[in-house]
Amino acid sequence: MKKLQYLFFILFTIPSFGQINYDAGYIINNNGIKAECLIRNVAWQNNPTEIEFRLNEDDKKxxxxxxxxxxxxxxxxxxxxxxxxxxxxxxxxxIATLSSEKNPIWKDETLLLKVLVEGEVNLYQYIGNGYQRYFISTGNHEKAEQLIYKEYYAQNNVVTENNAFKQQLFTTLKSDKFTADDFKDLPYEKQKIIDLIIKYNTTKNNQISNFAPKQNQAKTNFKLQLGVNYSDIEIISTSEFETGGIYSATFPKKPVAIIGFEIEYILPINQKKWSLLFSTSFQHYKSETMASNNAPISIDYKTIDILFGVRHYFFLNNQSAIFINGGMIYGSPFNSYSKRERQKYSWEEGTGTIEIKKEIEGNAYAYIGLGYNYHKYNVELRFNSDRELFKSDRKLKSSYSSFGILFSYNFL
Incomplete structure (x- = not known):
């Protein structure tokens, strides 16, 4: 537990030193004056209502x-x-908040719309709490019109769609390159609408700016993991009969090889600083020692660990980052057991020893880690909470303690 406490201290200290990105950009004010500056780039998920900026690199305020x-x-x-x-x-x-009103319920608002595509026809996006809308502008681009899409309850409480955006686009994007069929099955989806707007702007031979690929995009990484855990096990029996006698046994700390595979899903928010983790790995601890009553005892622990976690990056530059992660691991042992010998009691038939074998059970435990990423390579120092190997036996206590180092390579 002390190892976990120390690492928690480190993990909560690091964010105070994490880099805040102020990237080069500009702001145009109400008078049309353009000011070059450094803008805090937080890769907004919802459209912002304010921004933080500095006038230059020397400006600390x-x-x-x-x-x-x-x-x-x-x-x-x-x-x-x-x-x-x-x-x-x-x-x-x-579904719980759908109305029976087919037409949009309009509100007059002042919005900062995110530009997706610029050309003869511009495309914009607005994301609010639980919904997103797309807008277009033409001509001098001083006015933006929402593309209408709405779900509502029709007769017999059937969920129906108002797909007026298809007619809006068909009218705006009139061209011999399009037919009505190009709009008939068009979904109200970001990439599909982007593709259509770009295709139209291309036919007009205008300069086109497509911002979408450079903005937040989800990504999946597939990583091969190799590492080593430094592990030890302690077993304590408090029952004279149920587990073959009162004893304690401490198995030595030893390196245990780890081989595994990780899937990391980079979330399309907050400059790709957050990701969800799933991994599976194999490790095998095998050792023997003498128990406190001078009886030999051995353990053979083979497990496939399944991990679910969350990771956060602190970017140092375009190629490297420090990261922290944490979550839960479920250890699924197979053909795993502890085995010991004891002398037969006086009332038992014959003399000699009896071999007592106890199957190791599955277990869940927490982990936290601190690591460094460079391009496709990761190195991580990981601390795990103790595992209870015989949780259904209240008279047999155990503790599998481990911490380790993992190396991984992203092969995509």
């Missing part, structure tokens, strides 16, 4: 600009937001 002051802002060639006074329908698609 963070300033705030809210939506009333920002006409437009951009970070490099990845994120660009433009302010519009527009109508928006905020109806969500949760």
């Amino acid at each position: 963070t300033k705030i600009a809210n939506i009333a002051d920002i006409k437009e802002f951009s970070i490099g060639n990845s994120y660009k937001y433009k302010r519009f006074n527009t109508k928006i329908d905020k109806s969500n698609s949760e």
Whole structure:
């Protein structure tokens, strides 16, 4: 437990030193004046209403600009937001809150819309709490119009869709390159609408800016893991009869090889700093010792561990990062047991010894880790909480303690 406490201290200390990214960009104010600056890039999941910025690298004081002051802002060639006074329908698609109203319920709002595509027709995105909307603009791009999509209850409580956005796009994107069939089965999905807008803008021979690929995108990493755990086991029997006598046994700390496979899902939020983890690995601890009553005892522990966890990165540069992670592991042993001998009691038939074999049970335990990532390579120091190997036997206590180091390679 002390090892876990020390690592928790380290994990909660690191974020205070984590890098906050201020990337080069610009802000255009209400007077149309463009100011180059450094903007805190938090890769917004929901559309922002304010941003933090610094005038230059020497400026240590963070300033705030809210939506009333920002006409437009951009970070490099990845994120660009433009302010519009527009109508928006905020109806969500949760079954419990659907209405029987087919038409949008419009609200006049001032929004910073995220630019997805720029060209003769611009495409924008707005994400709120539990819903997202797409907007388009044409001409001088001073006004943005929401593409209408709404789910609602029709007769007999059947969920129906208002797909007016298909007609809106068909009318706006008139071209000999499109037919009605191109819009008939079009879903209200980001990439499908982006592809359609880009195809139209390409036919107009205009310069096209596609911001979407440079913005938050989910990603899956597949990693081969190799490592070593430094493990020891302690067993204590408190029953004279049930487990063959009162004794304690401490098996030595020894290195145990680990081989495994990890799937990491990088979440499309917060600059890809968060990910979900699933891994499976194999390890085998085998040892023997003398118990406190001078009887030989051995253990053979083979387990497949299944891990679920969360990871957070602190980026140092484009190639490297420090990370912390934690979660739960379920150890699934097979053909695993402890085995010991005891002298026969006086009332038992014959003389000599009896071999007592106890099967090791599955167990769940927590882990936390601290690591370093460089390109496709990871190294991680991992601490595990103690495992109870015989949890259904209240008179037999055990503790499998381990900490280790893991190396992994992302082969995608």
